[in-house]
Amino acid sequence: MIGIVSYGTYIPKFRIKVEEIARIWGEDPVAIKSGLGVAEKSVPDIDEDTATMAVEAGREALMRAKIPAEKIGAVFVGSESHPYAVKPTATIVGEALGIGNYYYCADLEFACKAATAGMQICYALVKSGMIEYGMSIGSDTAQSKPGDALEYTAGAGASAIIIGKDPIAEIEATVSYTSDTPDFWRRELQPYPSHGGRFTGAPAYFRHVTSAAKRLMELLGYSEKDFDYAVFHQPNAKFPQRVAGMLGFKEEKIVDGMIVRAIGNTYSAASLLGLCGILDVAKPDQRILLVSFGSGxxxxxxxxxxxxxxxxxxxxVRVWDKVKNCVYLDYALYLKHRRMIK
Amino acid sequence: MVPRFWRKIKYRYDVVGSYCEKCGSYYYPKRELCPRCRRKGRLRDEKFPDEGTILSYTVVNGRIIAMIELNNGARTLAEVCAEKAEIGMRVRKAFRRYGEDGDAGIIYYGTKFVPIC
Incomplete structure (x- = not known):
C-alpha cells in the first residue's frame, strides 16, 4: 500500500484585504469579494520566498513523519515563482532538510499543478522500489501585475507531501488529463504572468478538472457518493465551488479544503493545502478526491x-489554525514585502 | 563571494555548531578551536536544538538582532523576525533569506528565529 505518509504546510503570517487593494485602484470591493469569494490573501515576509516556505513545510512533514531525513530518496519542488530562473530550489530544500547527497532531485513547473505531478513521480519511484520515501512540495509566492484582477487573489504558501509505504492515506489511483490550452502564461524575462481572462474558465479549468475527475471515477468504478471529501485547485473560491457542483459534490464535502477563502490562491500549493486541511480532520476509511489544475x-x-x-x-497545528494567526498590511507595506519597492 | 558562502551552507541552513568533546561546551556559529581547551580541545560538528530564549536584543535599521540562548546552552546572535521582541521570549529556528548579491548574483539563505506562539 503506497500513499501519503506525512504532510506539512506553511502559510506566511501577513495578509492584505481585498478592500485595501480595491482602494488603490478605485474598484468596488464588495463586487470583487462576491465575484471571487475571497476576502483577503496571504503575503510573504520580506525575507521569505518559494525556497524558504518550501523548507518550512518540508521540515514540518519530516518532523511529523518521524523518519530520518536520509531516508528521503527524492525531492521535487513545484512552483511558478522559483527564486532562480536557472538553479534549482529543490537543492536548497534538500540541503536545509539534511537529506544528504544521494537523492533524486528536480524543480518542476506546470503552473499550479507541478506539485501533484511531483506526487505522481514519487508514487511511481516508491512503487518501482527505486526509493523508500519521496517528498513533493508545492510552494509559491504568486506573482501578479499591480492593478490586474489576479492581484486580489495571488497569495503565498507551501505544502509538502511525503510519499511512501504504510501510509496515513493510501493513493488508490491517479490519472491526468492534459492538453495544449494557453489560458495563462508568463514569457521569458517578463515579471508578471498574462492570462486569457474568461478563457481561463470553461476550456481550461472546468474542462480539465472535470475530465480528470470523471476518468478517475470511471477507472475505479466510483461515483461522487464514494467520496467523503473533495478538493480542487482553487484559483478563487468560485471555480472549485462550481466544479464541485458540476461533479455532484455538495458544499459540506469541500468546505474543509477551501483554504482559498482565507488566504487566496497559493498556486502550486493551493490544492495540496486544501488536501492537508481535509487530512487534518479526516477519519480512517474516508475517501478524498483531489484534483489539481495547472494552466497550459x-x-x-x-x-x-x-x-x-x-x-x-x-x-x-492544523492548517485552519495556521490561517488564523495573522498581521494585516497596507498596500505600501505589501509592495515592500513583495519587493516591488526597495 | 560564492565559495565563501558555499562553505557556510551546512552551518547556516540548519543550526549546526561545534561541540567540544573534552569540556562539553557548545559553540554557534561553528569554531575551529575550543577557546577553553585550546589545542587540547576536540571539536566536532553537531546539530543544535531548534529552540531557544532571547537573553537580550537590539533594533538596528528596523531589524531585531538578539542574543539567543539555545536549549543546549549555546549562545548566538541572530535576527528575530517579529514586530517586537522581549527578554525571555521563546523562539525557534526559521529558514529565511539573508540577502542577495545584487540583481544577478546568488541569494544567501540561512537561519533566523521567530517567536513560538
Whole structure:
C-alpha cells in the first residue's frame, strides 16, 4: 500500500484585504469579494520566498513523519515563482532538510499543478522500489501585475507531501488529463504572468478538472457518493465551488479544503493545502478526491483513502489554525514585502 | 563571494555548531578551536536544538538582532523576525533569506528565529 505518509504546510503570517487593494485602484470591493469569494490573501515576509516556505513545510512533514531525513530518496519542488530562473530550489530544500547527497532531485513547473505531478513521480519511484520515501512540495509566492484582477487573489504558501509505504492515506489511483490550452502564461524575462481572462474558465479549468475527475471515477468504478471529501485547485473560491457542483459534490464535502477563502490562491500549493486541511480532520476509511489544475493546461486527479495510521499521526497545528494567526498590511507595506519597492 | 558562502551552507541552513568533546561546551556559529581547551580541545560538528530564549536584543535599521540562548546552552546572535521582541521570549529556528548579491548574483539563505506562539 503506497500513499501519503506525512504532510506539512506553511502559510506566511501577513495578509492584505481585498478592500485595501480595491482602494488603490478605485474598484468596488464588495463586487470583487462576491465575484471571487475571497476576502483577503496571504503575503510573504520580506525575507521569505518559494525556497524558504518550501523548507518550512518540508521540515514540518519530516518532523511529523518521524523518519530520518536520509531516508528521503527524492525531492521535487513545484512552483511558478522559483527564486532562480536557472538553479534549482529543490537543492536548497534538500540541503536545509539534511537529506544528504544521494537523492533524486528536480524543480518542476506546470503552473499550479507541478506539485501533484511531483506526487505522481514519487508514487511511481516508491512503487518501482527505486526509493523508500519521496517528498513533493508545492510552494509559491504568486506573482501578479499591480492593478490586474489576479492581484486580489495571488497569495503565498507551501505544502509538502511525503510519499511512501504504510501510509496515513493510501493513493488508490491517479490519472491526468492534459492538453495544449494557453489560458495563462508568463514569457521569458517578463515579471508578471498574462492570462486569457474568461478563457481561463470553461476550456481550461472546468474542462480539465472535470475530465480528470470523471476518468478517475470511471477507472475505479466510483461515483461522487464514494467520496467523503473533495478538493480542487482553487484559483478563487468560485471555480472549485462550481466544479464541485458540476461533479455532484455538495458544499459540506469541500468546505474543509477551501483554504482559498482565507488566504487566496497559493498556486502550486493551493490544492495540496486544501488536501492537508481535509487530512487534518479526516477519519480512517474516508475517501478524498483531489484534483489539481495547472494552466497550459492539465489536471491530476487522485483517489485517496485514509487509513488507521492517521489515528496515531500528529496533526497539530492544523492548517485552519495556521490561517488564523495573522498581521494585516497596507498596500505600501505589501509592495515592500513583495519587493516591488526597495 | 560564492565559495565563501558555499562553505557556510551546512552551518547556516540548519543550526549546526561545534561541540567540544573534552569540556562539553557548545559553540554557534561553528569554531575551529575550543577557546577553553585550546589545542587540547576536540571539536566536532553537531546539530543544535531548534529552540531557544532571547537573553537580550537590539533594533538596528528596523531589524531585531538578539542574543539567543539555545536549549543546549549555546549562545548566538541572530535576527528575530517579529514586530517586537522581549527578554525571555521563546523562539525557534526559521529558514529565511539573508540577502542577495545584487540583481544577478546568488541569494544567501540561512537561519533566523521567530517567536513560538
Amino acid at each position: 493546461a492539465g489536471s491530476d486527479a487522485f483517489a485517496i483513502r485514509v487509513t488507521d495510521k492517521i489515528l496515531d499521526y500528529p496533526r497539530n
